[in-house]
Amino acid sequence: MKIPYLERQPADVIHRYQSRKLRELLHYLQANSPYYRRVFAARNVDIDLIHTVDDLVYLPVTTKEDLQQHNADFQCVPRKEIIDFVNTSGTLGRPVTFGLTDNDLDRLAYNEFLSFTTAGATAGDVFQLMVTMDKRFMAGMAYFLGARKMGAGIIRAGNGLPGMQWNTIMELRPDILIAVPSFLLKMLEYATAHGIDPNTTSVSKVICVGENIRNAGFSLNALGERIVSKWDVALHSTYAATEMGAAFTECAAGQGGHHQPELLIAEILDDQDQPVPEGQPGELTITTLGITGMPLLRFKTGDICTRHTAPCSCGRHTQRIGPVLGRKKQMIKLKGTTLYPSAIFDVLNRMEFVKEYVVEVFNNELDTDEVVLHIHCGDTRNETAAAIKQHLQAALRVTPQIKFASAEEIRALQASVSLRKLTQFIDRRTQTPVLV
Ligand SMILES: [Zn+2]
Missing domain, CATH: 3.30.300.30 (ANL, C-terminal domain)
Known part of the structure; x- marks a missing residue:
């Protein structure tokens, strides 16, 4: 699969594209979002003075607390246009509900299609989804939609149960697993106990969700090393959050998750909401592009990571996000x-x-x-x-x-x-x- 045109362009072309999309978003929020209309009025924000991505620093940030306190006011479309209701896991306070429109589900599928493509997957591959598909989680559905858009095969195995996962692997011969990496250790323990040799199975790649597999310098961390010492598979890290409806996924170079410039504007900020220099840790802050249901402006994710902008050997010129060092509050x-x-x-x-x-x-x-x-x-x-x-x-x-x-x-x-x-x-x- 060809890398999308925009992702192969120099930084200034991506910057111009994102600046245009940002202006469109601000007009959309002004017209449709009760929350942002109120915040813009209260802070005397004139959206016509915002011309480029560099002007983001003049706009207010959105916090998890804002989302919790004003959840309904973030919704930009009438309820009848919502197709799927998801929520955040709510480990810190109340969970937040997100309503996804038909457009947003298409965007989510496109995001995951690009994410899988970045990880080197193709239409001929079969994915085994080892994550929850229901319970209002976004991720499982996103993986399904992305694999569907790619034209790949999909086995919805669900989470847990190492024995069942191995049986499914033997029976249906998937090429790629989508799994939480620490669960792979449980599967490997089970394999050892039951005489299964993982290296004789069909699996060649794992898309690792929810946990780090790399150190800040991109070498595999202890978890990643323990997996590959027993199982000859390519590990690709992917990082995402419900609020962004998009993923940062590693290509074969394994040098950080690639940003998808069509779907998000990403900033790395300090506690004063100012950008930190490249390579320094800060809080990933995202502005969603192309979402109609519940778009967000400068949403502070709480995740601390670093940004890398040198062009990648895969041919993409998009910035990459290093492994999440931790939650800011942690x-x-x-x-x-x-x-x-x-x-x-x-x-x-x-x-x-x-x-x-x-x-x-x-x-x-x-x-x-x-x-x-x-x-x-x-x-x-x-x-x-x-x-x-x-x-x-x-x-x-x-x-x-x-x-x-x-x-x-x-x-x-x-x-x-x-x-x-x-x-x-x-x-x-x-x-x-x-x-x-
Ligand atoms: Zn790359």
């Missing part, structure tokens, strides 16, 4: 070091004897952060705790407290904060840190 300040839970996960993932874990963070009496690692492994001796601490000290220069737990205790801890997903991070702080 940043931990521990004894003078700033880190994100994903860095701790990465160290724990390297130790095969650590079977399950939960990272719990508190404020202590000095109002700094205190981290407790709840760890389930076969071995609960003091020397094991010391070895884990040593690894953490070497990699992160911090040594959190370690508490050994049974698998049941880990489940109970996870269930105490969320029944919808198995979280590995529990934040009990009353104050959230500031990005500096």
Whole structure:
């Protein structure tokens, strides 16, 4: 498949295209969005003074709290035009409902078609979707629509159940899996226990959703390495959020997720909503293009990542987004070091004897952060705790407290904060840190 014309153009052509689309969006919001019309009036925003993407800094940002508090006012079309109702997972406060129009479903399909194309998929491929298709999630449906648009085969296996996934692989011979990477480790454990050799199966590629498989320098992280050490598959990371209705997906070069300039304007901002220099971490902030149901202007995703603009060896000139370092609200300040839970996960993932874990963070009496690692492994001796601490000290220069737990205790801890997903991070702080 040919790379779309726009994605092969130099940055200034993409900039002109996006600037025109931004002006169209502002007129659309002014005419159709009760929320943005009100905000523009209250802040004396004259949309005719916004000419290019560089002028975005003069426009207000949209936060998750704005979406929660004024959810209905963001909807730009009458209810009868909504085809599909999805919601965000709502791990922080109330979930937000998004209504997608016929146009938005076509856009979502186009997005995922381009995303799969970026990952090297073609019409002849068969995908095994190992994610939830229902429960008002957008992602599963997006993958289905994208594969459908591509003309590829689709097996809707759903999530979980390693045995069922292997049986499906043997029976229907998919080429590509769409899966949460840590679940692949469970599948590999199952394969070892049941005498299945993953390298004799039809699978050649995995599109990894929901978790990082790379370090900031784009090498595979511990999770990615553990997968490829047992299974000779190409891993492609993809990053997306319901609010953006679009994905950033890696090409074969594996140098960050490619931005899709037809669908989103992406900014990386600091706490003052100003762009950070290239290569520096900041909050990914997106403006949606082409959405009619619930378009968003400068939506702050809460995800911290970096931007890379050098042209990619695949031929695309689009900017790329490095692996998400963490959620802004999850940043931990521990004894003078700033880190994100994903860095701790990465160290724990390297130790095969650590079977399950939960990272719990508190404020202590000095109002700094205190981290407790709840760890389930076969071995609960003091020397094991010391070895884990040593690894953490070497990699992160911090040594959190370690508490050994049974698998049941880990489940109970996870269930105490969320029944919808198995979280590995529990934040009990009353104050959230500031990005500096
Ligand atoms: Zn590329």
